[in-house]
Amino acid sequence: MGIEMSQMFWTFFIFFALLLVEGFYCIIVTYNFLRVLIGLELLMKAVTLFIIVAGYLSGNLALAQSIAITVIVIEVVVVVVAAGIIIGFFREYDSLNIKNARSMKG
């Protein structure tokens, strides 16, 4: 890896790390189910960005794109199913507060 490429990698890595920090902080600190999902989305975006950067720097952009598309498909299915679970949770407890999940059975 040349010096210029190494510098570019490090620049992207900083932003990848910042997005990871945002996502993890959101998941850890919030009490709202929807905000947990937003944190998860931010983590997924960081991963997608890094896959594309890795492909761009190594010259395997076609492979990186196909993997990024797989990640996006998995992401959307996770979000849709989680949204269904959140709606079911809201109907049961009339709240999106994650603390209520402690009283769930099974």
Added chain:
Amino acid sequence: MNVLLLLLILMVLAGLWSILTSLLLRATIALALTSVLLTVVMFQMNAPLAAVFELSVCAGLISVVFISVISLTHRQPLKEYLARRQKRILRFWPLPVLLLVVGVGLSFVHRPVHIMLPHPTAFGDIRIMMWQLRRLDLFGQILVLLAGVYGVLILFRGNKNGN
């Protein structure tokens, strides 16, 4: 690189907005904005197919799902909202500081990275890569999509009385 840097900074700021704003609808819009900026970054890096997927699925479909969930829930009373807003500020103010520390810290730590990169594959065309070399991924994606549809059907099915 300057344009990419600007886009990445805006992307992190949009992500920060989605976390810090107290209204869920605004958070959804900020998340969609993050996706749009990621799409532009992908276009800049010559990855148009992944960019189109990101724009249509993440900025479009996922935003619609979020807005649907928000519309199916109701607002909390104003007093409760104001009280929670104060608590939210206390919980979330360290995040911008943390981001600043991590960002500045990592930019000072910078060392040359020595990673052995794999050789570029001969198949530079995404169509050949997707439809011929990684065909098994497509089966996996279809199975994941079907699992998602099945999950949603189970979650939204009514009881025996049709409710």
